[in-house]
Amino acid sequence: MHEGLPRQGPGSNKCTRKAFSFLSDLPARPEILDIGCGAGMQTIEVARVCPGCRITAVDIHQPYLAQFIHEARSAGVDDRINTVQASMNDLPFPDRTFDVLWAEGSIFVIGFEEGLNSWRRLLRQGGYLCLTESVWFTENPSPEALSFWNECYPAIGPVTKNSAIAEDTGYRVVANFPLPDSAWWDGYYAHVLRRIDDLRPEVAGNPGAMAQIEFALREIAIFREHAGEYGYEFFILQKED
DSSP states (O other): OOTTSSOSSSOOHHHHHHHHTTOOSOOSSOEEEEETOTTOHHHHHHHHHOTTOEEEEEESOHHHHHHHHHHHHHHTOGGGEEEEEOOTTSOOOOTTOEEEEEESSOGGGTOHHHHHHHHGGGEEEEEEEEEEEEEESOSSOOHHHHHHHHHHOTTOEEHHHHHHHHHHTTEEEEEEEEOOHHHHIIIIIHHHHHHHHHHHHHHTTOHHHHHHHHHHHHHHHHHHHHGGGEEEEEEEEEEOO
16 A cells, blocks of 8 residues: 555655754764665655765665665665665664664654664764654544544553653653644645555455555544644654763
């Protein structure tokens, strides 16, 4: 369903640039690791806003990396990007290798606290971890939204909870901001809906595939009705030693 899409989750180049603007005192040629890069739209944007950087982009799904390499070449930034097929649970890099870790829409795979703890070793002193995570924007979510998130990601919490976890695991919260609804609709869901229209006749009679489509449609319907209750928060964190 997600292969060939510009993004595999909500986001926008504007939000990527905004998050990067909070980083200061980077070396002239910072080493950046994008964890769970997918097709790499955000990675390419980081390469554009930081022309001196060198980026290692990791994803477990090779077709995403193949698409990413093609897009990076088209954007003229492939000479500064290296792709690695690996799991974010077992990143094959020495400690203190990177100045910046980037993880848009991927940390949920292993969980917010687990990701902060396990990835911290990869950062040099004063390095940054920039990520997006699902959060509640209300203390009283509707039963429909609560039921959906209890099913797909029960670890979702308010921004204050995630900020406290970050501080407890050795980071300073430099900044945080919510992604606008457009990052969900224009950057992600509009493409998913078009893909579903194409997939329906191809997977008719395949119960597993149809179940995936129905779940995606349910997710989109929940967001359409309850977007103000939850969303993605961009966290810009700095490692404290």
